[in-house]
Amino acid sequence: MKQHLSERIQNMATSATLAMAAKARELRGEGKDIIGLSLGEPDFNIPDFIKEAGKQAIDENYSSYTPVNGYAELRQAISKKFKRDNGLDYSEKQIVVSSGAKQSLANVAMVLLNKGDEVILPAPFWVSYHDIVKLAEAVPIMVPTTIDTDFKITPQQLEAAITPRTKMLWFSSPCNPSGSVYSEEELEGLAAVLRKHPNIFIASDEIYEHINFRSEHASIANLDGMYERTITVNGVSKAFAMTGWRIGYIGAADWIASACTKFQGQITSGANAIAQRATITALEAPPSKIQFMIDEFKQRRDLVLGLLKEIPGFKVNVPEGAFYVFPDVSDFFGRTLKGVQINNSSDLAMYLLEHANVATVTGEAFGAPNCIRISYAASTEELVEAIKRIKEAVS
Numbered sequence: 001m002k003q004h005l006s007e008r009i010q011n012m013a014t015s016a017t018l019a020m021a022a023k024a025r026e027l028r029g030e031g032k033d034i035i036g037l038s039l040g041e042p043d044f045n046i047p048d049f050i051k052e053a054g055k056q057a058i059d060e061n062y063s064s065y066t067p068v069n070g071y072a073e074l075r076q077a078i079s080k081k082f083k084r085d086n087g088l089d090y091s092e093k094q095i096v097v098s099s100g101a102k103q104s105l106a107n108v109a110m111v112l113l114n115k116g117d118e119v120i121l122p123a124p125f126w127v128s129y130h131d132i133v134k135l136a137e138a139v140p141i142m143v144p145t146t147i148d149t150d151f152k153i154t155p156q157q158l159e160a161a162i163t164p165r166t167k168m169l170w171f172s173s174p175c176n177p178s179g180s181v182y183s184e185e186e187l188e189g190l191a192a193v194l195r196k197h198p199n200i201f202i203a204s205d206e207i208y209e210h211i212n213f214r215s216e217h218a219s220i221a222n223l224d225g226m227y228e229r230t231i232t233v234n235g236v237s238k239a240f241a242m243t244g245w246r247i248g249y250i251g252a253a254d255w256i257a258s259a260c261t262k263f264q265g266q267i268t269s270g271a272n273a274i275a276q277r278a279t280i281t282a283l284e285a286p287p288s289k290i291q292f293m294i295d296e297f298k299q300r301r302d303l304v305l306g307l308l309k310e311i312p313g314f315k316v317n318v319p320e321g322a323f324y325v326f327p328d329v330s331d332f333f334g335r336t337l338k339g340v341q342i343n344n345s346s347d348l349a350m351y352l353l354e355h356a357n358v359a360t361v362t363g364e365a366f367g368a369p370n371c372i373r374i375s376y377a378a379s380t381e382e383l384v385e386a387i388k389r390i391k392e393a394v395s
């Protein structure tokens with residue numbers, strides 16, 4: 001009967017991150033001792049002051065439909081956050097709150113892309129970009145980068161990828177999965193190219209903004225000529241460990257924001273009321289309230305980098321943000337490990353799951369077939385044990 005499913009869904013890939021997390025859960029259910037380093041999800045609890053705001057919202061009966069684009073108080077808080085953290089002026093009208101940044105991105109795709117439009121995705125890119133773009137009947141144009149340029153696209157590569165059909169550029173900084181962070185100078189290099197092509201829009205996914213170990217976060221919308229055509233995407237899943245509360249948002253030109261609201265009004269009616277109230281409290285708090293998580297992530301990154309260096313065949317860049325390492329593991333391709341032939345990164349990720357009981361994600365899902373992604377949003381004990389197991393399994 002599956003043939004009756006729409007071509008749309010038949011052509012869509014399952015989210016590799018979520019699929020690997022589900023597989024790990026299933027194996028755990030069978031009694032296997034799986035260490036899950038596949039899902040990009042902070043392992044911290046939501047800070048208490050945000051939980052309290054959620055409880056209070058329930059008690060205060062925030063239980064009705066909210067305005068489709070989000071409570072006005074929340075959009076005010078987001079507007080202030082954009083100004084405080086990013087120097088960006090987005091009025092309440094230019095902000096749309098959605099059920100996670102994933103939905104924010106889907107809205108943007110649905111309102112801006114037409115069939116056949118090209119969207120440049122510097123690879124590695126976050127898994128869902130590819131399939132969201134395809135869902136909008138647009139064409140993902142993957143531009144591969146390598147560990148030698150710290151997995152960042154150069155202005156020359158961007159220029160070479162642009163055609164008369166290019167409609168958008170989508171990227172994340174800090175990047176999931178490479179952890180790379182674009183400096184303002186590097187963004188300026190890209191902006192210089194984009195200035196020659198005024199009809200190209202940009203989805204700047206800044207959801208890892210606070211998880212940055214190197215520098216000030218830079219937003220491309222701040223650069224000359226970029227504001228009107230950038231959709232700045234953000235959310236509370238990563239910085240506030242609120243993944244399950246499902247709140248994301250955009251700041252954009254008001255005609256784009258209005259279109260996203262119109263679309264969302266037919267699809268979800270808007271994001272969860274209680275989570276929206278709690279998000280006001282989260283965003284009004286000074287970023288210093290979450291610094292402990294960032295400090296902890298940095299320590300774990302250093303730990304993981306140190307341990308991975310001891311595994312021959314794992315080549316790693318130094319990720320400056322987010323909570324992933326993205327080793328190039330192509331040295332293993334063509335080799336046999338414990339009788340298992342490894343031809344690509346999917347083979348290696350599956351091998352690690354079955355022979356090391358460690359869940360990672362294949363780089364193929366991120367458009368980087370030489371790599372695997374390891375999330376270090378896990379406890380120190382788990383990380384040490386996982387990398388020990390990986391080392392044993394591949395040596």
Ligand code: PMP
Nearest residue numbers: 100101102126172176235237248
């Ligand atoms: N963008 C990137 C780069 C991500 O890693 C994630 C993580 N899920 C998202 C967007 C979506 O986040 P959420 O829907 O939880 O807000």
Ligand code: GLU
Nearest residue numbers: 015017018038039040041
């Ligand atoms: N963004 C996270 C990840 O990349 C969460 C899973 C998802 O939303 O795909 O693993």
